[in-house]
Amino acid sequence: MEKSKKTDTSFIASMNDDLLHNILRRLPAKPFAFASCVNRSWNIVCNHILSRPKMVSAFSRNSDQLKAVEEAVDKALSEPIRPDFVIANITCGNMEVTLRLITKRVGSRVPLIVSIVEGVLGKEACNDNAGEVKQNDQGMYFCPTYAILLTIGYFPGIQVDVIPVIQAKEESEATVGDKFVMDIRNFVSAVSDHATPACLMLFGEDTHATEPIIRKLDYAMPAETIIVGDQKGQFLHKRADELRTVQLHKDESRVLAGLIFARDRHRPIPEAGRVQFSTAISRGMSSVDLRYKVANAVNSLPRWPATLMTAKRIGEAEVLNGEQILDDIEESLLGNPLWEAGPYIGVIKRRKYSVGLEEKPKIIASLVFHQVTGADEQYLTVKGGGIKTGDHFQVYIPDVKVAEASLSDVSTQLRNIMSKPNKREVVGGFVFAGSGRGDSFFGRPNADSSPFLENFPELRFGGVFCDGEIGRGLLVGEEESSSQGQGCLHVVSSVYLIVSYACS
Structure with a gap:
């Protein structure tokens, strides 16, 4: 028995890096994390495996909330990844329970947003098939069908955290909007050599306060900052330095939570390998x-x-x-x-x-x-x-005809990303689709997913149906000019966030 143990140890130690790489890249996230701590050689191989950014999504429509969370988490963590952030979108159910279950699996130091949405779309955890789950006409607060979409991202060279907007009873939107902008700027200045974030993903509460704050954010952030999100819903958040969600005082209310992506000054990445965020939109109005x-x-x-x-x-x-x-x-x-x-x-x-x-x-x-x-x-x-x-x-x-034409334009835009000279690779995608869209609007399944399915069939993207989709600097009608105003807040449209990086 003792001789057998020595033989196994010697064999493991003598494996060349190519063989070790081939074995370790097949591990789920948790065993992979343990493997990276075995020794320096294994850690180097693990770091090489995670040299590329990764963003994975999976949804479960299991009616049992606990089982659905487990299915989605198991699928998202079925490959090597070190979570920099987690987003959990649910159609109904207990947000506190969802947050607690996910935190137990990914760790207490990972920033996390849980939100209630009007539906989810993407790849199913059980079979990798594209699908969508939407609320019925009785509204988002009557939910006969539970579904959860889980999105986990690992972005080397990017610092990620959640910054909330909490409004006191007598506090004005202008005041909390100013504070939100300054909180974002302070976070970025603390972690980055850049003045502003690369991307903001926003999740809002169904309150009148969200619109003026989002428009102030649009004013305050430069054009190169990508801003996308869901204007109205419900959410809980946990920051990277918090062990649990912060309990609000009785005279406070949640307004927005922003997932902030900033370039990391302490982990600089060569320009060729940097994560890039871009957006596209399928308009649905004439x-x-x-x-x-x-x-x-x-x-x-x-x-x-x-x-x-x-x-x-x-x-x-x-x-x-x-x-x-x-x-x-x-x-x-x-x-x-x-x-x-x-x-x-x-x-x-x-x-x-x-x-x-x-x-x-x-x-x-x-x-x-x-x-x-x-x-x-x-x-x-x-x-x-x-x-x-x-x-x-x-x-x-x-207008479904406008929406179909715009979907084709979005698909072309995504296809052009791959054809650029710098050979960019799409590693993640997320859709904020208007609640008026979906299978019933288009008369065919998975229309809002089609730009990803046509161009990146293996991509594990995700998305939500929402009442007020946010898309930065996107004009709503072809006849509109910039002098008439930009459309940051949309309806019956789908806003696509595309995450890519240059392969060479």
Whole structure:
């Protein structure tokens, strides 16, 4: 027996690096972590295996929450990886339980966001088939079907952490927005030689406060910073230096959590191997030739944000009430089968923005969508606040033909990434798809996944369906110009985050 042990030890020690590499790269994440601690030689081989960035997603639709979490985690950790961050998106269930189960598996020092979303899409943990799970018409808080999407990322040369926006009862959106921007800048300056982050992934609460904070972030961050996310939902977060979630005081509420990706000054990566973030969008709206100026706007209570308004047609003096505006829309859409999906108005909001004590606020124009929910003899009613008298708006409707054409454009854009001279390799992807999309919208399965499936069939991507998808600096209509405002907040669209790096 003693001789056999010595023989095994000698054999393991004598294995060449190629053989060792071939064995270790097949290990699941936990045994791989143990193997990297065996000796210096093994550690070098393990570091070589993880020299490339990795981002893996898997979802489970198991109705048992505990089993679903285990299935998703097992799949995501079935290959070597050192988690730099974890995102768990669930369609219902207990966020605290989900966070606790995942923390037990990945460790307490990994930044983590758990959010409730309206659906998930990607590759299933049990069979690697593409699929999606969406909420029914009863809304995101009535959930007959549990599903979880787990996304784990390892990005060498990148520092990652979660920064939350917590709002006190009497605190204004401007104040918490300024603090959020400064918290992000302080984190980046502490870990990076760059002034701003490379990418922000945002997860918001269903509150009126998210919109102005996101638009302030759009103003404060340079164009090269990628910003994507889900504007409305529910979330819990755990930062890298926290052992558990922070309990809020009774007069505080969660507004946003941002997953911050910053270049690491202590682990510089050659330019050829650096992680790069990029975005693409599939638009799902077409404009109707109806343009107005808000004559009077009344904002409702913050808890249920909505706006009541009257308006004038551009170039006319008559003030129209809600029923007259809705009659305009109905007449314009007469015979259009898309009318049943419900119209939206795209409001150009020109607002002054500054951060902290900046002396000269800058006027930024943003295109923001609001769904029309009703009308009477006095007002047109739309979802959401922040609309002011004097704002201009145009009518939009969901359009599957526009969405299909945009999907084709996104697929071409992803294909072009691989054809560039620097031979970039796509290592991860994530989709923020509007809740109005999916199989029922397109009339075919996995449409929102198709750009990844067509170009990277082996990629283990993921995505969520959300009510208010965030996509930085993306114009919503081909007819829109930058002078009319950028569309940072979208509806019936899909925003794609693509993670790549140069192979050589």
